[in-house]
Amino acid sequence: MKHVDIVLSGVGGQGILTLASIMGMAAIIEGYDTKVAEVHGMAQRGGSVVCHVRIGEKVSSPLVMEGSADMVISLELSETLKVLQYLKSKRGVVVLNSNALPPPISMILDFQYPSLEAILEELKGIAGEVYVINAHEIASSIGSPQSANIVMLGSAWATGKLALSEESIMKAISRTFRKDAAKINQKAFEEGARIVKKLL
Amino acid sequence: MREDREEVVLMLGNEAIARGAIEGDVKVATAYPGTPSTEVIETLVSLSKDYDLYVEWSVNEKVAFEVALAASYCNLRSLTAMKHVGLNVASDPLFTSAYTGVRGGFVIVSADDPSCYSSQNEQDNRIYGLHAYIPVVEPSSPQEAKDMTIYSLEISEKYGAPIILRTVTRLSHSRGPVKLGSVRRSSKKAVFERKPEKYVCLPANARRMRLEAIERLNAVEKEFNNSSFNAVEGESKVGILACGLAYAYVIDALDNLDLSYKPSILKLSTIHPIPKEFVARFLEDKEKVLVVEELEPLVELQVKALCHDLKLRVRVHGKDLIPLAGELTPLRVLKGLASFLGVNVELPDIKVKLQAPLRPPILCAGCxxxxxxxxxxxxxxxxxxxxxxxxxxxxxxxxxxxxxxxxxxxxxxxxxxxxxxxxxxxxxxxxxxxxxxxxxxxxxxxxxxxxxxxxxxxxxxxxxxxxxxxxxxxxxxxxxxxxxxxxxxxxxxxxxxxxxxxxxxxxxxxxxxxxxxxxxxxxxxxxxxxxxxxxxxxxxxxxxxxxxxSRLGRVKLEKRAVETDKCKGCMTCIKLVGCPALIPRAGKIVIDENTCTGCGLCERSCPYKAIEVVRS
The missing domain is CATH 3.40.50.970 (Thiamin diphosphate (ThDP)-binding fold, Pyr/PP domains)
Incomplete structure (x- = not known):
């Protein structure tokens, strides 16, 4: 393996930074080099958030080059569209949360929020594999709606493309959260993974 | 961050600078918060008690600069961190601090914001170094951000010069593995020796001080000629001179090019004054060189001047091939490199037709x-x-x-x-x-x-x-x-x-x-x-x-909810108020109970009186 390049997208407040940093931490536990590019400040106030995670023997740039991401993980339905240019054409994996959060401004400007069907249609010529996860529902079902980000991590991991072991991710989760929260997030990870394993 | 052992930790660039300050015996750290610099001092706030460190959120950057400068005058190591435009506010003391010189190592962290992610402009603060006779260094990774913070403190103290550590959003807000070094905290106390001839910039003193500032800069240049943070890789008549984080993009871009030879790379971390001897040795046998740096052609101009002075026949490229405006990315650098090296490169061509809604940042629910x-x-x-x-x-x-x-x-x-x-x-x-x-x-x-x-x-x-x-x-x-x-x-x-x-x-x-x-x-x-x-x-x-x-039970909020029967789905609340707690669902509105703070604006705006205070 030279690199695994991942681009994450979503909305400020969904826990993208936490997700990205857990992946980076797991990479270090695994003995890899890594870089994680985050977005802070202005962009976080409910705006679009994009993070890059790179894992490999030697990683220099924190940014993934357009056309070279092995995977896109999107925590919000329509935000998927904003990072597809990073995907390896027809080979990259897309793991997307079907939960839609239409921004108020699109209502004010009468913008038609794209449907899941339209997005899947768009992905047909672009992505290699697509996984649609209702992460919000899964996280709510275990009593922790704010763990949708970790559900997505579980799903992304279960595709087998992350180059990280379950053990290192679990370790990174337990280092990130306090006791009880770590437990529920490990559960969220397992649930997210289970859904994808069922599909495979 | 509290670890004193040597181990590898995933750290944000800004956290790495803070760790460097701890390892480098900084006693005073000040700032006015500003993206992308905030986490430097925020990290130090969380460590202040453990390491006997004075930390201050000052009223503005000028005051922050002056408080830290006073500490340095008292022979304590100090650090002040600000976003690029913050240094405009602190520029008055910045210029004169180069005249007085400093005692304890004094590092000014300038976090520039290419592409204006959180700023009103994208100025390149390395130019302040040139203008104010202050050395500038620029790390290329979180690891170097930590190591060069310590290096800067040492150089500053050794030569009595304030020093600018320039970072950019992408480095400040990127995480990478950082090998921790040992923490050795001295028990130094502040001692100010009254020396008006050194600290009072009356015209008569200032004329002499300017000469001293020039001398200090010359001495630092000699030191930079031997800096281990500058390095040359490979031998070729084709050279690439990469500054700071641009080095990381150059490495990635070269990985993506199918070349029959390896261009020689000079990674330059000491930006001002450029170490002329060191750079000249690199330039001597080159036919052409591409300077890759973020924002202004600061190093490019200095390299061109150097070639002119030394009568070198190197063709120097820079901003003719690398964008002047906006953040550098691996792809932008790849394009510049391909054209510099005269090779074709297949560029990614994914086109997305379906449009995603705009999602600018907005005021929080209940703001x-x-x-x-x-x-x-x-x-x-x-x-x-x-x-x-x-x-x-x-x-x-x-x-x-x-x-x-x-x-x-x-x-x-x-x-x-x-x-x-x-x-x-x-x-x-x-x-x-x-x-x-x-x-x-x-x-x-x-x-x-x-x-x-x-x-x-x-x-x-x-x-x-x-x-x-x-x-x-x-x-x-x-x-x-x-x-x-x-x-x-x-x-x-x-x-x-x-x-x-x-x-x-x-x-x-x-x-x-x-x-x-x-x-x-x-x-x-x-x-x-x-x-x-x-x-x-x-x-x-x-x-x-x-x-x-309210989550801690200290205040009770009058959260609002929508009576679904009364809601006609007219969306007036969203159109007048635009609060993110108002979520359209199945043609009507629901209010997100997790984020509603009960400001009541939506209730006022609803023409059908469908929004009410939740009774629990």
């Missing part, structure tokens, strides 16, 4: 600024005046977006009040300026005094939410507590306004929208009669604090 803006809008509508809305830098700049649209100007910290002085004098419109309390203390007070001194009648709404909110809720002088956790006297905007000579001054809770509207109308009447500036302090804590307090 008191939204209530204040809403009230201003209603008041102006009621009295039927035309108004101009100068504003400032903070969360409330987001009042620019629909449906509020009450931000006509945003220039720099404090400019709103200065502009208001001018607009009120030169136009016949009513001027209503908005500014957050932290920005008010930072840079608005002289302008407010000016409005009394050179009479100017405008409304100034000080949006006092008790914190510097945009950067994550650092304490402001209004908070009553400081970075060290000390309980301190609150400095209130209304007291300052009165002391400045402002006669109309009111404090209103923006959640009391009716009182807010009538107060603004009163203020408008006051300025229309030309009676001088009218200040309204709109006081309510940041809604994120409110939410936190």
């Amino acid at each position: 008191p600024h939204r209530s204040a803006f809403y009230a201003i809008k209603m008041a102006v509508k009621k009295v039927k005046v035309e108004a101009i809305y100068p504003s400032d830098i903070g969360c409330y700049t987001l009042g620019y977006y629909p449906p509020l649209e009450l931000v006509d100007t945003t220039i720099c910290m404090g400019a709103g009040v200065g502009l208001a002085c001018g607009f009120a004098k030169f136009t016949d419109k009513v001027v209503i300026a908005t500014v957050g309390e932290s920005t008010f203390y930072h840079a608005c007070i002289p302008a407010l005094i000016n409005a009394v001194f050179n009479p100017s009648s405008f409304v100034l709404v000080v949006l006092d939410n008790n914190f510097t909110a945009m950067t994550g809720g650092q304490p402001s002088p209004a908070t009553g507590v400081n970075a060290m956790g000390q309980q301190v006297k609150r400095v209130l905007p209304e007291d300052i306004a009165k002391a400045c000579g402002v006669e109309f001054c009111k404090v209103v809770d923006p959640y009391d929208v009716d009182l807010m509207i009538s107060s603004i109308i009163e203020a408008i009447e006051h300025v229309k009669r030309g009676l001088g500036p009218a200040v309204i302090v709109s006081r309510r804590a940041c809604s994120l604090t409110l939410l936190r307090e």
Whole structure:
């Protein structure tokens, strides 16, 4: 393996930074080099958030080059569209949360929020594999709606493309959260993974 | 961060700088918060007790600079961190500090923001080094950010020169593995030796000091010739000179090119003064060289001058092939490199036809600024005046977006009040300026005094939410507590306004929208009669604090909910208020109970009275 390049997208407040940093931490536990590019400040106030995670023997740039991401993980339905240019054409994996959060401004400007069907249609010529996860529902079902980000991590991991072991991710989760929260997030990870394993 | 053992930790660039400060025996660290620099001091705040470190959120960058400079004059190592435009505010002491020189190592962290992710411009602060006779270094990874912080402290102390450590958003906010070094904290105490001839920049002293500053810079250049942070890789007649983080993009871009040879790379981390001997050795046998640096062609121009002076026949490229504006990316560097090397490269061509909705940042649910803006809008509508809305830098700049649209100007910290002085004098419109309390203390007070001194009648709404909110809720002088956790006297905007000579001054809770509207109308009447500036302090804590307090059971919020039967799905609430807690679902509106703080604006706006306080 030279690199695994991942681009994450979503909305400020969904826990993208936490997700990205857990992946980076797991990479270090695994003995890899890594870089994680985050977005802070202005962009976080409910705006679009994009993070890059790179894992490999030697990683220099924190940014993934357009056309070279092995995977896109999107925590919000329509935000998927904003990072597809990073995907390896027809080979990259897309793991997307079907939960839609239409921004108020699109209502004010009468913008038609794209449907899941339209997005899947768009992905047909672009992505290699697509996984649609209702992460919000899964996280709510275990009593922790704010763990949708970790559900997505579980799903992304279960595709087998992350180059990280379950053990290192679990370790990174337990280092990130306090006791009880770590437990529920490990559960969220397992649930997210289970859904994808069922599909495979 | 508290680890004293040598191990590898995933660290943000800014955290790495903070760790470098700890390992490098920094005793005093100061800043005014500003993206992308905030986490440097925020990290040090969390470590201050463990490492006997004085940390301060200063009132502005100039004060932050001066407090840290005083520590250095007292032979303590110190660090001040600011965003690029913060250094404009601190530029006055910056220039003269190069004249006096320093004693304890003194590092100025300048976090530049290429692509303006959170800023009003994308200036390249390395140029300050050139202008002010101050050395500049630029790390290329979180590991180097830590190591070069220590290096900068040592160089600064050895040569008595203040030094700028330049980082950029992408480095400050990227995580990478950082190998920790050992922490050796000295027990040094501040000692100031009175030496007026060294610290008083009277003309007679200043003329001598300028020569000393030039000498210091020359000495540092010699040191930089041997810096282990500069390195040459490979041998070839084709060279690439990469500065700071651009080095990382160059490595990636080369990986993506199919070349029959390997160009020689000079990784340059000491940017100013460029180590001429070291760079000349690299240039000597080259046919052509590409300089890759973020923003301005600072190194490119110096390299061109060097080639001219040494009569080298190297073709030097730079900003003709690498973009001048905007952040560098691996792809932008790849394109530049391909054209420099004369090779073809297949560029990624994914085209996405389906459009995603715009999602600009917005004010949080229940944000008191939204209530204040809403009230201003209603008041102006009621009295039927035309108004101009100068504003400032903070969360409330987001009042620019629909449906509020009450931000006509945003220039720099404090400019709103200065502009208001001018607009009120030169136009016949009513001027209503908005500014957050932290920005008010930072840079608005002289302008407010000016409005009394050179009479100017405008409304100034000080949006006092008790914190510097945009950067994550650092304490402001209004908070009553400081970075060290000390309980301190609150400095209130209304007291300052009165002391400045402002006669109309009111404090209103923006959640009391009716009182807010009538107060603004009163203020408008006051300025229309030309009676001088009218200040309204709109006081309510940041809604994120409110939410936190309510989760801890300390306050009870009157959260709202929609009665689904009554909701006609007209979306008026979203169109008038635009609160992110209002979520359209199945043609109607639901209110997100997790983020609603009970400001009640949606209830006011609903034509069908479908929104009510939740009874529990």
